[in-house]
Amino acid sequence: MNVLFTKNFTVTAAQLHALKGSRYALWASHSDPGHGMLAAADHTFLEPRGLLGDDYAAWLLDACARHGIQLVIPGKERERLAGWEEQFAAAGVTLITPASEATQRHLDRKDEFLRDWDTDILPVPRWTTFDSLETFDEAVASLRQPDVRLCVKPARGIYASGFRVLLDTPDLNSFLRGDLYQMSHASARELFASGELPTMLLMHTLEGAERSVDCVAWQGELLRAVVRRKGGEGQQIEDRPDLLEAARQISARYGLSGIFNFQTKDGPDADGRNRTPNMLEINARASGGLRYSMAAGVNFPLLLLDAATGVLDRAAIPPVLTGLRVTEDKVARVMQGEEATA
Structure with missing residues (x-):
């Protein structure tokens, strides 16, 4: 085939x-x-x-x-x-295709998605939108809170493009370390005053663990999901029944078919400790880190194709291997010009 x-x-x-x-x-x-x-x-x-x-x-x-x-x-x-x-x-x-055109565009517009999201599945950080310097200042005033950092990102974007954590003052040490995802509040104001803005999000920055959940579903049925925690060398494959349940509900809620991903970050729980996963976004496509999740014993594309062609034996799907620390080595491959145009 x-x-x-x-x-x-x-x-x-x-x-x-x-x-x-x-x-x-x-x-x-x-x-x-x-x-x-x-x-x-x-x-x-x-x-x-x-x-x-x-x-x-x-x-x-x-x-x-x-x-x-x-x-x-x-x-x-x-x-x-x-x-x-x-x-x-x-x-x-x-x-x-992952879902209807309307559903895919809804998920892609992060402001629309967050407004519609069911927080009974997972909570979300406090957030609002802005599209000018004036509304940025208003948004900062509405979300500013002691000991809570704010961050900005476009309502539409991929791979952290446009994401920055806002610092009250410029930080030389951050600059020298090469921290790409931080900028001062003053620099942000200068930038946002320079021209017409797309719709942007301003959010509370959560300080807990960041996770990426890779999923494969068919017609709203979750087939497998792998939870990986970022940070340090490589990524940790975790056993998180709560996030697997969230993945099942997401698959059914949006009727998804294909490989998709959602991102979470831990925020404060009732004790003030950063242990509660918050929803950040759903991407109706394979994530850039899917390779890590496939190392946990899940052949995402094969499950999808077998489900689409009606030959998938659900009882024979291998379990996810959790407790793994996964890293990757880049490999160079030779590509012949004739093969590229065959």
Whole structure:
């Protein structure tokens, strides 16, 4: 069965490697002939640059017909492609998108998501939005609290882009250490006065452990989830029934199908100790750290494909290996030019 992974982040290469030796013939497409995910696939072709929306979807449908693709896991334009599932199905192609276009866009807009989030599942830090220097100052005044740091981030963004913890005064030691995710309140005001802002979040900075939970679900049913705690050398794979239950409820609440991720950070409990996980965001895509979770014995892409094709034996899914400390070594691979354009 021919499975196509379309233009996506580098972590897609790890998914392709995890599928080697399976019953699936692995295809990958990308607009960059030197991208690492192409080197990990058995068969590749290039995507045209600049196509978006329905134009991209129409091109992809035609490419699947030309190459005999039967299953597609899209990266680029996955939100818009959710509206094309029937057209792909009519052509004999199963298109695996995480959820409806509206649901995906809802999760992507962090301010909308937080307003709608059910805090009975997990609490959230105190937060508000701003889109100008004036509303930034108002937001700071409303959230400022003794011994609580504030942080900012865009309402839409990936991989901590635009995230900064605000310091009351500039910190030379922080600068010399190379702390990239901090800035002074004065610098933030200067920056936010310099031009038109997108919608931004201002939040209480929680000081406890940060966790990333990688999940795979099919039609709202959680198949497996791996909880990994960040910090120090590598990451710790934890046994956290509370976060697994949260993963089950998230899968059902949004009807998710695919590999997704949510982020938590511990905040104060009733005793004032930072032990209560708070929801930060849900990403309807594979995380950049999925490789760590796959080291815990979970083949995320294989579970997804087997569920989509109706051959998954749920009773035979291996358990998650917890208590592991996982790290990774970068590996260089040689990629031939002909393979990139085949």
